[in-house]
Amino acid sequence: METVVAQVFTGLSSASVLLLVAIGLTLTFGQMGVINMAHGEFLMAGSYTAFVTASILRGSALSLPVALVVGFLIGGLLGIALEATILRWMYDRPLDTLLVTFGVGLILQQLARDIFGAPAKEVSTPTWLSGTVPILGYGFPVTRLFIIALSALCVAGLFAMLRLTDLGRRIRATVANRDLAESLGISTRRTDRTTFFIGSGLAGVAGVALTLLGSTGPTVGTSYIVEAFLVVVVGGIGQLKGTILAALGIGIGRSFLESWTSGSMAQVLMLLAIVAFLQIRPQGIFTTTTRSLA
Template sequence: MTVVLNQSFTGVGIGAVLLLVALGLTLTFGQMGVINMAHGEFIMAGAYTAYVLQRSVDGTGLSLLLALPPAFLVAGTIGALLEWLLVRRLYARPLDTLLVTWGVSLMLQQLARDVFGAPNVQTRAPDLLTGNVSVAGVTLAANRLAILGLALLSVLALTLVLRLTPLGRRIRAVVQNRDLAEVSGIATERVDRTTFFIGSGLAGVAGVALTLVGPIGPTMGTNYIVDAFLVVVVGGIGQLKGSVITAFALGVLQSVLEYSTTVSVAKVAVLVAIVAFLQWRPQGLYTLRTRSLA
C-alpha cells in the first residue's frame, strides 16, 4: 500500500514539473497555434536568473523565492521579443514556426554556454525544502511538494487572469474567433504579444522551480520540452483543465511504469499510450467546439 502511495506521489511530483513546464505552452501553442521550440530555453533563462540572483544576493536559498518575479520578467521579455521579431511574421505557417524557433533555441543555448560556461551550475535550495515530510507513513520530498504548490498556484493565477480580467476576456475572444474579435475592436496583435509574454514568463517560473530538482545547464530545457508538448497535445487545444489532468495522468503513468519496468521502457510505453489515446480522442481531452473542418 505504501509502495503504491509512494509511487503515485512520485508521479504527482513528475506531473507537477510537467504541468509547470507545459502551462506556458498551453497558452502559446494551445491558444495561439504557435509551436515554440525555444520554450525550453525560456525555462533555462528563468533558471539562470535564479542562479545569478542567488550568487549576487545571498546564500540562504530564500533568494529562490525572490527570483520568481525577475525570472518571469526575463523569460517573458525574451518571449515577447521573439514574438515581435519572428513569430508574428509566421502566424500562417505554424510548422515553419517550429523550425524557426528551434533555430532560435540553438542560438540561445550557445549564448548561455558563452555567458555561463558549458558545465552545469547549481543553486542552493532553502533548508526548508531539502528534507522529507512524512504524512501517514508516506514520505514526501519537500522540494517536490514546493513544486506542486507552485504549479497549482500558477494554474490558479492563470485561471483567474483568464476568467476575471479584461485581458483574459480579450485573450479568450481571440482564441475562440480571431476574425470576430478583430472586427469587434480588439487589437489582436497586442493581445498576441501579451499572451506570448505571459506564456514565456511562466516558463521562467518553471525554470526557477526546476533548479530545486536538477542542475542548471545550457541544454536543460530540451529535456523537458518534448514531454511538455505531449501534455498539450493530449490535453487539447486552449484548455487549461486538459493540461492539468494530462500532466498528472502522464506523471503517474510514467512513475508506475518506471516502477514495474525500467525508465527507458516506460518512456516508450507512455508514447504508445498517447498514440492509443489519440485514436479515441484525436483532438485531445478537451476541445474548443467550432464548426470549422480542421
C-alpha cells in the same frame, strides 16, 4: 500501502513538473497556435536566473521568491522580443515558425554556453526547502511539495486570469474568432503580445523551480520540451483543463509503470499509450467547439 502512497506522491510530483513546464505552452501553443521550440530555452533562461540570483543573494531565504519573479519577467521579455521581431510575421506559417524558433533555441543555448560556460551549474536548495515531511509513513521531500504547490498556484492563477479578467476575455475572444474580435475593437496585436509574454514568463518560472530538482545547463530546456508538447497535445490544444488531466495521467501513469518495470521501459510504454490514445482521439482529451471554419 507505503509503496502505493510513495508512487502516488512521486506521480503527483512528476505531474506537477510536467504541468509547470506545459502550462506556458498551453497559452502560446494551445491558445495562439504558435509552435515555439525556443520555449525550452526560455525555461533555461529561468534556470540561469535562479543561479544568478542565488549567487548574488548568497544563501538568503529570499533568493528563491526573487528568482521566481525575475525569472517570470526574463522569460516574458525574451518571449516578447521573439514575438515582436520574428513570430508576428509568421502567424499563418506554423511549419516555418517551428524551424525558425528551433534555430532561435540553438542560438540561445550557445549564448548560455558562452556566458556561463558549458559545465552545468548547481543551484543549492534553500535551507527552508530541504528535508522531508513524513505523511502516512512516507518521507515527502519539501522541494517536491513546493513544486506541487507552485504549479497548482500557476494553474489557478491562469484559470482565474482567463475566466475573470478583461485580458482573459480578450484572449479567449481572439482565440475563438480573431476577425470578429478585431471588429469588436479588440487590439489583437496587443492581446497576442501579452499572451505570449505570460506564456513565456511561465516557462521562466518553471525553469526557476526545476533548479530544485536537477542541474542548470545550456540544454536543460530540451529535456523537458518534448514532454511539454506531448502534454498539451494529449490534453487537447487550447484546453487548460485538458492539460491538467494529461499531466496528471502521464505523471502518475509513468510513476506506476516505473515501479512495475524499469525507467526505460516505462518511457516506452507511456509513449506507446500516448500514440494509441491519439489514434483514437487525435483531438486530445478536450476539444474547443467552434463554429468557425478554420
